[in-house]
Amino acid sequence: MRTDYDERRAARVLLLDAQDRVLLLHGYDPADLARGGWWFTPGGGLEPGEEPAAGAARELYEETGLQLAPAAFTGPVYEQVVEFPLDGRRYRQSEAFYVARCESWDVDTSGFTDLEQRSVDAHRWWTLAELRGTAERVYPDVLPELVAGLLVAPAREGA
Amino acid sequence: MAGPTSLTPLSRGSEPPPGAPPRPWRLSGRLLVLDPDGRLLLVHCHDPVLPAFGEWWEVPGGGVHAGEDTVTAALREVAEETGVVVPPAAVLAGRWSQDTTYLWLGARRWARQVVHVARLDSAPAVVAARPTAGERESFLGPVWVALGDLAGRRTFPDDVPALLPRLIAGDHLDGGLAVWS
Numbered sequence: 001m002r003t004d005y006d007e008r009r010a011a012r013v014l015l016l017d018a019q020d021r022v023l024l025l026h027g028y029d030p031a032d033l034a035r036g037g038w039w040f041t042p043g044g045g046l047e048p049g050e051e052p053a054a055g056a057a058r059e060l061y062e063e064t065g066l067q068l069a070p071a072a073f074t075g076p077v078y079e080q081v082v083e084f085p086l087d088g089r090r091y092r093q094s095e096a097f098y099v100a101r102c103e104s105w106d107v108d109t110s111g112f113t114d115l116e117q118r119s120v121d122a123h124r125w126w127t128l129a130e131l132r133g134t135a136e137r138v139y140p141d142v143l144p145e146l147v148a149g150l151l152v153a154p155a156r157e158g159a
Numbered sequence: 160m161a162g163p164t165s166l167t168p169l170s171r172g173s174e175p176p177p178g179a180p181p182r183p184w185r186l187s188g189r190l191l192v193l194d195p196d197g198r199l200l201l202v203h204c205h206d207p208v209l210p211a212f213g214e215w216w217e218v219p220g221g222g223v224h225a226g227e228d229t230v231t232a233a234l235r236e237v238a239e240e241t242g243v244v245v246p247p248a249a250v251l252a253g254r255w256s257q258d259t260t261y262l263w264l265g266a267r268r269w270a271r272q273v274v275h276v277a278r279l280d281s282a283p284a285v286v287a288a289r290p291t292a293g294e295r296e297s298f299l300g301p302v303w304v305a306l307g308d309l310a311g312r313r314t315f316p317d318d319v320p321a322l323l324p325r326l327i328a329g330d331h332l333d334g335g336l337a338v339w340s
Contacts, residue, residue: 009225038181081223082183083271092186094225135178140185141269 005083005090011056012043014077014099014143015066020151021125023107024138025063030118037121038137041097052076056098063116064123065108073098078146095140099150168212168262168340171317175260175269175338184258184269188229189220189316190237191276191323192245194283198303199323201314202240207296208265212340215313216304218274229254229273241301242288249277253326257334259316264293274316276326315339 015023028037042063046055053070061067075098083092107123109116126134128151131144169175192200201216219240223232230250238244255274260267290298309320316337325332 035181079225080185081225081227083186084183096225137178137181139180141180141267145266 005092008091008093009046009052009055010044010093010095011046011052011059012041012095012097013056013060013073014041014097014146014150015060015064015105016099016101016147016150017105017125018103019125019127020147021127022131022143022147023064023105023123023125025120026122026124027116027120030115036137038139039124039126040139041143043095043097045093052096053098056096056100060100062111062113063109063120064105065111066102066105068100068102073100075099077149078140078142080140097146166209166262166265168209169260169338171338171340173338175336179260180269182258182271184271186223186229187221187270187272188223188227188231188233188236189218189272189274190230190233190245190250191218191274191319191326192237192243192249192283193276193278193327194303195279195281196305198305199309199319200237200241200243201302201304203299203302204297204315205299206263209262212262213313214299215315216302216309217315218319219301220272220274222270230275233273233275238286239289239291240294240298242285243301244284244286245277245279246283249279251276251278251327252329253331255322255326255332255334257316257337259337259339261315261339264297272316274326276323278327 024039025042026037026039029035042060044059046052053073056073057068057070076096077099078097081092081094128147131147202219204217205214206212219237220233221236223229234245234247253276257272259272260269306320322332
């Protein structure tokens, strides 16, 4: 099969707290500020040979300070492949989404890489109602559906 | 202010709503399959969440899985959605790429879509279709449609009759952004 793109693998984490809120980071592409920012889950590229759940655990620790064993992650609950250009090359990335839970967590971003320090400017815990109603940009598009399938807290009347 | 999950269809060709998720959008592959009589394999669809939207005829396909390219994903999806097994050798060189957004089963979807074309020179093998739960809600059944019978029918994506000859000729087309609903 001819490939004219580089393959990458990534793991992303749906971290839910005791109120079924999901943690999202907010950031932007420092090379394209005019594009605006968006909300996304913690996660990132896997290292060569790295198991996805281990990569999910590593990325969650690096980006939030929360250390969980790979066995604490369930999934993947969703997978998708995306294709994009970067610095003159084409990449095809398969992304696997894992789920982890915490009672609550005070996000610590001191483990950010240089790029993350320059591109991530906020974090927020989102309820499902907030995800469904927002006009802000959220990645990926199926996030509300994924979260809806994971709720365990007692149902509340929401917007 | 309505979020991007508002269920009102947009007019075809309009701008995506504010709050569109950043690209890249999920990669998907679709396959236009022509039989020896020149009929096209399409899935007759409706959306039970939006019955007023009416019916359409869909080019089979779906999301690319890890390790697949858009051709292998499209071949797999055709078999799963319609039961028709298309030999890989039947796939031609033409391709039609576009970003697209549409409503389906109560949610707005966003995809980077590549449409391929295959021409069968004999009747294909047929296996049992294995549609997903969502597809079972939306699919009314696979049909072989003569191109002349497509006039006046809504297809997904749009413009299938107009672009098919160019795809068969091997052209690589870029449809930009297509707001389908």
